[in-house]
Amino acid sequence: MKKPSISFGGLDLLASAVLVLRSDGYIAYANPAAENLLENSNKVLATHRLNELFLNADELDVVFQQAVEHQFADKRQDLTLERMGREPLQVHMVVTALDNPDLPVLMELRENVQQLKLDREERLIDQSQANKELIRNLAHEIKNPLGGIRGAAQLLELELPERHVKELREYTQVIIKEADRLQTLVDRLLAPHRSLHIVGDVNIHEVCERVRSLIVAEFPSGLKIRRDYDLSIPEFRGDKEQLIQAVLNIAHNAAQVLSSHIKSGDAEIVLRTRIARNVTLAKVRYRLALDLHIIDNGPGIPPDIQDRIFYPLVSGRDGGSGLGLTLAQTFVQQHMGLIECESRPGCTDFRILIPLP
Incomplete structure (x- = not known):
């Protein structure tokens, strides 16, 4: 035709x-x-x-x-x-x-960008809830036998024949130390579910400054932390220590992946605060929300784990525990908020949204 x-x-x-x-x-x-x-x-x-x-x-x-x-x-x-x-x-x-x-x-x-955003938030919330149940159940299942393993190793150490104590004690100490290491991991997994939610007035810039001072103390040279604050953001009710820990986990991860940039002296983390208007979180509409960004100029999150970075024990860094972002998401969700992430080489942006009064 x-x-x-x-x-x-x-x-x-x-x-x-x-x-x-x-x-x-x-x-x-x-x-x-x-x-x-x-x-x-x-x-x-x-x-x-x-x-x-x-x-x-x-x-x-x-x-x-x-x-x-x-x-x-x-x-x-x-x-x-x-x-x-x-x-x-x-x-x-x-x-x-x-x-x-x-x-x-x-x-x-x-x-339909709004629908895509709602679907993504719903997936994050469902994922986080499933993670919490998995972590709780897994941690309790691990915790009980760990105590028995450690106790048995201590009793075994007491029964070692004197002529072989020195060489055999090395093996019992390995068991005890590894049991202690796993106990520490389990305690970290259970921490968000055990700790009390201490609510008070929170100034988000005090949170950012505390995190900044901790990162600067650990990385005194080669890393620039730039402040980009909206000082008009009001205080809100929340757990200051939990929010410090959430922001610190993200910022500390960023600093660690910036190691090569730190050596060359061009590493940068930006702490940016803004007010977002008419935000929907967990299907609830809020007139105002805190919009906090932690941005780094590192290599970016590997594409194959970008959809799983908030899963427990998923880490894009050698030696990472994979718990920092999981705990950060849990702490922010306890404030009715959400953490989102966009990443590409040269720019990784973690965005924390928390409703404001």
């Missing part, structure tokens, strides 16, 4: 994805934003019907036919478009019926 000779030049400038459809359902035109969203060129898209692009295209077919039959002038709705081997698209769709028999339908697709 010969394509109508019509110019779509004006649509090329739009930031939202636009498709113009022929009466047979084939794509006559896709603007650059649509090419980017659908990950195909205009030339390739023109060989497909709209319903061939998605696995769940029945709803699109219905809307397309309604537009062809001029049952509406325009129609808007939110959709999740499933794609083979790729992430589904969360979009807000606007379908316009055109007064052109050859090109009867114009479809605009806008990525």
Whole structure:
């Protein structure tokens, strides 16, 4: 079929994805934003019907036919478009019926950023709850036999024959020391569930300054910690020590992965505070929220663990326990907040959101 000779030049400038459809359902035109969203060129898209692009295209077919039959002038709705081997698209769709028999339908697709954010937050919260249950159960299962192992090693040490005490005591001490090391790990896993939530007035900049002083004391040269504070942020009710620990865990991780930058003298961590407005956390809408960023210029988080960094015992650093971020997320969630992360080489940004009064 010969394509109508019509110019779509004006649509090329739009930031939202636009498709113009022929009466047979084939794509006559896709603007650059649509090419980017659908990950195909205009030339390739023109060989497909709209319903061939998605696995769940029945709803699109219905809307397309309604537009062809001029049952509406325009129609808007939110959709999740499933794609083979790729992430589904969360979009807000606007379908316009055109007064052109050859090109009867114009479809605009806008990525539904808010829905994506809500889905991501819901996954983080569900993940964190599952982590807490797993940690609690696992820690208790480990804790009981550990005491027995340590006690048995101590009793065995007392029964060692005198002529072999020196060489055999080395082995019993290994058992005792390793049991103590595991006990310390278990105590850290259980710490957020044991410690009392001591609530008082919290000034977030006092928290940041405390963290800054601790990091500077450990890394006195080669690391710059830049403050970027909004001093208008009000105090809020919270557990100051828990928040210090949460921010310190993130900042300390950042300082450790900056080791090569510290040696060359260009390592930087930014502590930035802002107020976020109209924030939704755990499906609850808040008028104001603390928006705290801990940003470093390090190598970034390895892509294969970016979705799992808040899981217990997951670490992107040799020798890391994988507990720092898990505990930080737990402490922030106890303040009805959430930690998010975006990372690429040269910039890792941990964002802490906590509701404000």
